[in-house]
Amino acid sequence: MNLIVSIKQVPETTEVKVDPKTNALIREGVKSIVNPCDENAVEAALQLREAHGGKVTVITMGPPQAEAALRQALAMGADEGVLLTDPASRGSDTLATSYTLAQMVRKLGEFDLVLCGKQAIDGDTGQVGPGLAERLGVPQVTFAIGLEISDGRLRARRVLDDFFEVVEVRLPAVVTVVKQINEPRYPSMRNVLKAKRAQITRWSLADLGADLTQTGFEGSPTQVIRVWPPEKRAGGKRLEGPLVEVVNELAKAIKGMNVAAG
Amino acid sequence: MEAIDRMDFTLTEDQAAVLGAVKEFADQELAPRARETDEAGRWPAGNVRKLAELDLLGIPVPEQYGGLGMDFLTWTAVGEELSRACTTTGAVYGAHVLCVYPIMTFGTEEQKQKYLVPLARGEKIGAFGLTEPGAGSDAGAVSTRAERDGDCYVLNGTKIFISNGGEAEIYVIIANLDPSRGARRMTAFIVEKGTPGFEFGKDERKMAYPSLPNRELIFTDCRVPRDNLLAGENRGFRVAMQTLGVGRIGMAIGAVGLARAALEAAVPYAKQRQQFGKPISSFQAIQFMLADMATEVDAARLLTWRAAWLKDQGQPFEKEAAMAKLYASETAMRVTTKAVQIFGGYGYTRDFPVERYMREAKLFEIVEGTSEIQRLVIANQVLRGTTE
Numbered sequence: 001m002n003l004i005v006s007i008k009q010v011p012e013t014t015e016v017k018v019d020p021k022t023n024a025l026i027r028e029g030v031k032s033i034v035n036p037c038d039e040n041a042v043e044a045a046l047q048l049r050e051a052h053g054g055k056v057t058v059i060t061m062g063p064p065q066a067e068a069a070l071r072q073a074l075a076m077g078a079d080e081g082v083l084l085t086d087p088a089s090r091g092s093d094t095l096a097t098s099y100t101l102a103q104m105v106r107k108l109g110e111f112d113l114v115l116c117g118k119q120a121i122d123g124d125t126g127q128v129g130p131g132l133a134e135r136l137g138v139p140q141v142t143f144a145i146g147l148e149i150s151d152g153r154l155r156a157r158r159v160l161d162d163f164f165e166v167v168e169v170r171l172p173a174v175v176t177v178v179k180q181i182n183e184p185r186y187p188s189m190r191n192v193l194k195a196k197r198a199q200i201t202r203w204s205l206a207d208l209g210a211d212l213t214q215t216g217f218e219g220s221p222t223q224v225i226r227v228w229p230p231e232k233r234a235g236g237k238r239l240e241g242p243l244v245e246v247v248n249e250l251a252k253a254i255k256g257m258n259v260a261a262g
Numbered sequence: 263m264e265a266i267d268r269m270d271f272t273l274t275e276d277q278a279a280v281l282g283a284v285k286e287f288a289d290q291e292l293a294p295r296a297r298e299t300d301e302a303g304r305w306p307a308g309n310v311r312k313l314a315e316l317d318l319l320g321i322p323v324p325e326q327y328g329g330l331g332m333d334f335l336t337w338t339a340v341g342e343e344l345s346r347a348c349t350t351t352g353a354v355y356g357a358h359v360l361c362v363y364p365i366m367t368f369g370t371e372e373q374k375q376k377y378l379v380p381l382a383r384g385e386k387i388g389a390f391g392l393t394e395p396g397a398g399s400d401a402g403a404v405s406t407r408a409e410r411d412g413d414c415y416v417l418n419g420t421k422i423f424i425s426n427g428g429e430a431e432i433y434v435i436i437a438n439l440d441p442s443r444g445a446r447r448m449t450a451f452i453v454e455k456g457t458p459g460f461e462f463g464k465d466e467r468k469m470a471y472p473s474l475p476n477r478e479l480i481f482t483d484c485r486v487p488r489d490n491l492l493a494g495e496n497r498g499f500r501v502a503m504q505t506l507g508v509g510r511i512g513m514a515i516g517a518v519g520l521a522r523a524a525l526e527a528a529v530p531y532a533k534q535r536q537q538f539g540k541p542i543s544s545f546q547a548i549q550f551m552l553a554d555m556a557t558e559v560d561a562a563r564l565l566t567w568r569a570a571w572l573k574d575q576g577q578p579f580e581k582e583a584a585m586a587k588l589y590a591s592e593t594a595m596r597v598t599t600k601a602v603q604i605f606g607g608y609g610y611t612r613d614f615p616v617e618r619y620m621r622e623a624k625l626f627e628i629v630e631g632t633s634e635i636q637r638l639v640i641a642n643q644v645l646r647g648t649t650e
Contacts, residue, residue, distance in 0.1 A: 075283070186287045189280050189317040189330055196279050 001054030001149070002111040003045040005078065006101050006132065007038035009062055009069035010122045018229045034069045037117030039184040041177050042073045044147055045115050046185070052149060054112070055079045059104050061089055061097065067200050074195035075187035081198065082108070086205040088212060093220035094123070098131025100215045103208040105136060113154065114174045118143055126176070133174035141167055141175045271571045277336050284340050287316060288347035296348040300618060303472040305429045309351045314384025318344075319358055323366055323382035327374050334508070338515045338570040342563065345519025346526070349622050350473045352519055354387070356512035357425035361388025364434045364450060364505045368493035377432050377452055389430035390509075391421035391479050392502050399635050401502060402445030406481060408437035413488050415451060417481040420463070423629075427477030428462040431455045434505070435479070436498045448498030452490040459484030470621035507583050509630045511573065514566040514586035517594035517626040518559060524594075524601035524619045525555045531614075532604055548604060555597045562590035581643040588636035591626035598623040 011030045019026050034042075045056045058073040060066050061084040070081030084104055092100060105114060114136070119126035126142070133140030145164070146157035154173055158165045159180065187195070205215060213219055237253075239246045273281065292299075292309060299306050313319050321337040323329020330336075337359070345352030358381070365378045365388075380386040397403040406419025417437055424433075432454060439447040453460055463478030493501050529552060532543035542548050565586040572579035598620040602609035609616045627633045 192283045
C-alpha cells in the first residue's frame, strides 16, 4: 500500500510573537515543529503500513529548513521524505499550495491514500487537504478520527460538531485526520539515527513540471494585507464585600450593559 | 595522566540527536506522570515498555547483539534525562545494565545470543544479585553456595535488596564455590527466572521508591546449567567489581538527574514565591543556595562524564567512578535538602515533589557502595599513587 503523508513545518504557536510595528510574525528564535495533527497523520499512516504493509512517503513544501520536519517523520518510522523547495513557491496560499502538493503526489506515481492533518496551527484554514483531493480528482474524507481499509475501500469515522459520521470511499483518496485519532509515537533511537543519515529527496518546481502561474505569489489569489494580534481583553471586574451589596452592584452592572434577557 | 590531558566529551551529532529525542520523551511522557509512577507502588511496566520501544535498554550493546552500539557516555547522559524526569524509571534503567554489562563483557557467544540480545532489545529485563545479609560493603563475603554437580551447578543461599528483583527475567548472580576462601572462589552465573529452586522473597518497604522492587532472591538446590557459568570459575569477584564500576557511573548520573530535578523545581518556585513583598529569589540567602546547587550539579555531572569517558577510552576508571558516585550522591542529598528549604513549609508537604526528591536522594549515599566505601576506594588509590 502506497501511503503519502503531507506535512507542514510550523512555528511553535505558544511562542509566536507579532512585531507590533510591522504586524509580521517574528520568526527569529522561534522553534519550528511539525504541525501537531500532521504528526497524527504520520502515525495513522504508520499504523496502516503495520496492518497492510507498504510504504510511507512524507512530503512537504517550504524553505530548505523544512527538511527537519521530514526527518522528524522519518524518525517516527516513515520510509522516505521528499521536500519541494523553490524560491518561486514562496507566498503560496492554500490554492497554490494544494496545486503544488498535487504535482508532487502525481510525480510520486500511484498511491492508495494521502493523509494530512486537519489543519495547520499557523494558518488554521484546513483547506489544503480538501484542495489536494480536488486537484487529484479523488474522494476526500475530512476530520477522520478512525480509519479502516479493506478491499480497496476506506471506511472512516468523522468527528463533527455534534455527532460522528461513518463514511466509505473507494481508494485512492485523501483523508485529513484530527488529533484524537491516535497518540503519535516517540521515535526510537534507531530511527532517530537512521533519520539523521537518510537522504531527503529535493525537488524544485521545474522537477515537477509545474505551471509557474499556479504557484507562489502569482498563483495565490489570497493576499495577506495585515496580521495583528487580537486586542488584549481588559481584565474582569471583581466584586467584593457583603453578599447583598455585591448582588446589587452586579445587578446594576448587568443593567448598564443592556443585555437582552433570555 | 595522558588520557586526561586530551579529555574531550563534546557530544557527537548522533549523541546530540539521541539526547534531544530522549529529553522530549522524558519531558512529555515521564515527567508529567512521575508522581503517579512513584505513588502507584507498582512496577512501572508501561514506562519500561517504552524504554524498550525507544531502544534505550541496550545503548552500549553492539548492534550485532541488538543494541544501539553507542558508548557509555551516551548511556550516562541518557540516564540523567530519565532520572531527572522520573527517578523510578531511571533506577530501572540503571539496574538493568548491571545484568547487561557483565554478559556483554564476559559472556560467551552463545550466552550473548541467548541473553544479551533480548536484554538489549528490552524484551527481557535484567538484574544483578551480589548483596546478601552478610555481604554488603564486604562484597567478598558472599556465602551463596555454588556446587558443581555433573552438568550443573547447584545454588543455595539468599540475596537481598535486589533492584528489579521479581520483575527481571535474567539475573547475573554472584555465588561462591567455597565461602571459606572468600573472594577467591566467587563465581558468576546467569540464572533465568522460573528456574526450579529460584524463588522471590520479601520485597523491601523503603523510605522511597515504592514502585521499584528490591527483593530477596532465594536459591534452594537451584540447578543452573554449566553453560550459564559466566566468565569461568573463580572469576566472580572480578565480574562483580567491574560491574559495580559501571554501576557506580549509573548511580552517579542518577543522583545528578535527581539533583537537577530538585534545582529545576526550586528555581521557578523561588521566582514566584513572594515574601516581604518580593520574590524570595531576590534575597541573597536564596540566591546563594541556588548558586551552590547549580555549581554542585554541574561538578557532579562533569565527574560522572569523566568516569564514563575514561571507560569508553578503555582507561582505568575505578577511582574516577568512585569519586563521581561519592560526590554526586552527596550532592543529591545537599541539593534536595536545600530545595525543600527553599520551598519552606510547602516543601515539607506532599503537594510538591521536593520532599520525595529528598527521600530518594538518601538511597544514593548507600547503594552500590556507601559513601564510606567510595572514600576507601579513592583513598586506596590516592595512597598507592597509581593514577596520579
